[in-house]
Ligand SMILES: O=c1ccn([C@@H]2O[C@@H]3COP(=O)(O)O[C@H]3[C@H]2O)c(=O)[nH]1
């Protein structure tokens with residue numbers, strides 16, 4: 279059994295020199311994306327992966343830097359790959375708004391009979407806070423977390439011991455008690471707003487208040503274009519870079 283996580287992008291929503299934060303999980307021959315932002319198809323192109331090599335896409339929330347590439351992925355599969363549908367792994371709360379509020383405008387096509395998310399994707403609805411094996415050696419769990427008040431948003435546990443924040447406000451309690459205290463996650467991928475007040479994201483200053491033994495487990499992602507100004511100023515946390523691969527021993 280093997281597990282690799284390759285970052286397809288590590289940038290914030292408005293970064294211009296980094297692609298949107300997204301990751302490719304490779305597990306025993308299965309390729310699964312975490313999110314698919316507007317720049318994710320270009321990042322896949324850079325590593326010479328075609329849409330039909332992606333077996334599934336996990337969706338954390340519906341901001342464009344996390345779902346803006348779905349229309350391209352689905353259209354290319356439909357019109358260039360003989361109607362193959364990729365799997366979508368998402369909660370019911372996200373599925374409803376993803377189609378109605380985000381994708382329907384471009385993808386609704388009464389002439390050809392495309393009326394729903396299911397017409398383009400193999401939709402796999404996942405219950406919140408229930409671990410589910412989505413492929414050989416790959417278990418995910420959607421944890422509801424706070425990003426925008428009153429909008430569904432999720433962080434992920436991958437194989438129980440890896441935490442992927444996606445976009446969340448800082449929560450020391452979550453990291454201390456759930457992620458490290460209860461789950462003993464050895465690796466944490468965390469979004470990081472480098473400067474300014476963190477209204478909807480964790481800021482670097484907030485993350486620096488974490489104890490050393492937690493910082494050591496953290497890779498920082500979802501950062502702005504001026505990331506290089508902060509190298510050496512992140513305590514024991516490390517920036518993760520675009521297309522970097524982290525290998526997890528089985
Ligand atoms: O209430 C809001 C809503 C949005 N925004 C900005 O828009 C971006 C959308 O993607 P993101 O979640 O990666 O980051 C968000 C922020 O940069 C914000 O600052 N406050």
Ligand SMILES: [Zn+2]
Pocket residue numbers: 290291299341343344445500
């Ligand atoms: Zn984002």
Ligand SMILES: [Zn+2]
Pocket residue numbers: 339341425445
């Ligand atoms: Zn967001």
